[in-house]
Amino acid sequence: MTESDILVEVRDLKVHFPIKRGVLFDRTVGHVMAVDGVDLRIPRGKTYGLVGESGCGKSTLGRALLQLTPPTAGEVSFDGVELTKLAPGKLRTMRRRMQMIFQDPMSSLDPRQNVESILTEGLQTHGIGDSREARRKIISETLDKVGLPRWALSRYPHEFSGGQRQRIGIARALVLGPELIVADEPVSALDVSIQAQVVNLLDELQDSLGLTYLVIAHDLAVVRHISDTVGVMYLGALVEEAPGDRLYTEPLHPYTRALMSAVPVPDPDVEDRRERILLAGDLPSPANPPKGCRFHTRCPWAQPTRCADERPALREIGGSRVACHFAERIASGELRPHKVSVEIVRPGGEEPDVVSAPSEPGSFV
């Protein structure tokens, strides 16, 4: 694979949110390590799927990649341009080439804009189409692509159903003619039958427009369905990355195995046959991740040596990249899973939104 085939390259990306306390003077008492050292490459025209449970930092990674959340450290290069060092004006121009699709189609659309205004905004910002007619033409072509009728133009988001709103969101991203689309949980807010419509739409758009996707989702089945390469995240870091089929047939990281075995399959025969690997306890807080391998507190294969004190790096093992010291010995069956005692995990400290704005009780009136 040559360098020019890589559209996006992320190197050692870190996003740490400060946790602030104090009434008058903010004091930083710690950091939520939402993303803590991620490397990944997305080839042009392919789909990279990012999967993990809530709080693993997958959404933050997607936003940091697009520079919507400023990264604490690391590099993001898009088509050879280093985004983290780009001046704000240049970055705004670059945004035309990389767009985002959001999870909640209602809150990601301004309720006071009608569809035409939603779709025109991006065009105006980037000076695409010199006349109203030219813009209208681009907009109607985009509507056709996402399967929305013309009469949608004069209507407002609240007048549509969930599936249609998500189509509006996709149209907003597409209208600028981007190369990369970051889709953050694009279908998880939708009904099952509508999910399939949107997944198919994303597939078709990729085929016809040659788009590159970063699809972020908690649903392994959706991610596997749509992705060429799947990365599994746990507590701010990738634990395994492999081509979709390989990840399914040969999961190497213990967490991938557990995740895979936890996803319900709509087939009683499969459900009865499969062996579940039940993980003990909850996800530890990203403000205070375990030392060593972050998964060792819940890992049924954790070993007394290395796991608790040495953080494993991603290693290449036969086409996959795995962050586990004992991946080969687990795969060969040499190591057997054991019982793990549950550690209680406190909620709170996980939500980065506690740091986004200094919120004071009663500050709303």
Next chain:
Amino acid sequence: MTIISGKKREKIDRLAELAAREEERGVSLWQDAFRRLRRNPAAIVGAVILTIFVLVAVFGPFFVPYGPTDTMGIREGVVKVGQGLIPGPSAEHWLGYDHQGRDVFSRMVVGARQTLLVGVVATLIGLALGALIGGVAGAAAGLGGRWGRWVDAALMRFIDMLLALPSLLLAVSIAALLGPSLTTVMIAVGMVSVPVFARLLRGSMIAQSNKDYVLAATSLGVRKSKIALAHVLPNSLAPVIVQATLTLATAIIEAAALSYLGLGNPDSSVPEWGVMLADAQPWLGIRPALAIYPAIAIIITALGFTLLGEAMREALDPKLRK
């Protein structure tokens, strides 16, 4: 395998679209809110009260039977305050005379205009200043990064200082500075509501700034200033508008209170309900009605604004929309 006649298919489609497409153009949130407002009986009662009030305030003074400053009662010798004689309602004078022998009905009608003026101007002062401070603070806190948080903190401490001053003390100080007048009352009442508007708009804007559509606009490459003005601000206005309606009600009452305390217009020849209430004080024993008329008028007007404000709150609440 799947056979269906054209006619049946048509019927299916028609039935499936039963509720669809009431009209061809989309309905914006404002239109939608207005539609719900029209269905709310409280809103209609409030609107009727206010329409009457505004009509009286605007056109009333042209149709009053007597001049509001005409002390005809004394001139004609009907009103003898020294002997405790202030005649009540009669066919010529619907609400009777006041202690200076003026026609109370005419004064009530003419006073509506002053009262409306005080309420509206005071609210506008509060709204304008409060929205300015709150808007800047909210935009800075929601979108501005570290510098923005600093600006926000500075502005909000200023608001906290305003909030710490009791409204009466504030009014007295302003009156001491400017001398008692209607302007003083309006400024004092307006200043008191500044923190309310500022905090409300700021909170609402910060909440809106965390919505995904702001992120979406950023990812489109829209400038922060434009996002604040075109997206965040319009979506944050609903609670402020509701608050303004409710503030109109309290402003009228507060202005009356300040007038009553003698901080209002010293020239009682220009009738205003609050002043009339104050003037009636010494004569409560002889003719309490002189105080009751303006009091009832103030209550009904305030009620009208409150009803409308609450109905608007309901209509604009996105949670209650089906």
Next chain:
Amino acid sequence: MALLEVDDLSVSFSRRGQRTVRAVDGVSFSVDAGEVVGLVGESGCGKSVTSLAIMGLLPKQPGLRVGGKAVFDGTDLLQLDDRSRRDIRGRDVAMIFQDPLSSLNPVIPIGLQVTEVLTRHRGMRGDAAAKEAAQLLDRVGIPDPKRRLKEYPHQLSGGMRQRALIAMAVACQPRLLIADEPTTALDVTIQAQILELLKDLVRDSGTALVMITHDLGVVAGMCDTINVLYGGRVVETARRRPLFREPRHPYTVGLLGSVPRLDAGRGERLNPIPGSVRDLLPWAEGCAFAPRCTRRVDACVGQPPELVLTHDGRSYRCVNPAPLSDPTPAASPVDTASPVETASTVDTVTAGDAASAGGPVPAPREEEKS
């Protein structure tokens, strides 16, 4: 006799100036003792309202009308007065909700909330109740239960809260447990824990479980009998294996075709159902699913389809059900329901008819506003 027999349950809300909403429109199903029954459907199919109506938990408001019967062990739950219903609730029938945080009282320690149930229905007090509560928490897999008893809901993680809620539900060894999307708010690995816990509880205590969910994967692993709901009515009832192997109702077929499967390869297109759940035909006018159905025929419109009973307790509400699969694997039910397939494999019908009927829907004629 069945433990719970729901017969023609209907719930409608009517508000002044607005059209009456029929949230549940004639739901019938039964639950045997110790059986796990699934109610599956998408949003708006009436599955949650059904459970709330059975429990008598629908918010009392003017315009609410509940009809039909829900007979539990000989008593019709819908006819009970509030007091006897409260007695049954918690003791004989318990419920688990989707959002454990809002179902727990935030200002009362977990322990007190559990002992409250024990006091109310089992008359236990003081130390005995506290001891039993600790045992319950231990049973649902909450570590260090004695200390947890003193903690407040916000101090526990989502999975632990759901466990606490389950502990309260099973405190009185109810004979029927209704779980309304118990794992929807949880992560997959936590979901697996909770589902395993529910399975264990049901197996050990012989409690019957009604599992309400939108996730076909969850039902496939848990339920003995499955009811598929659409538009407020049960459209198909079957035992677990037959339902997944040979779905008969086109909606069930469509749902199964819509779900991306973990064990399917990359690039396999899904077979979505066109339109959205809003494209409903009122049941009185015909089959509610007809506007989205790829197998619709004349008989679908005009009157509601009758329930067709087949062998081994299977039933479906469709006049033109998906055929039982032929020995040839090519004609699996999922394929026949796909719009594209229908058009390309025209067999008995003229091409024009096929195209006009199920034909390819270029841009799925999506939902109109309602």
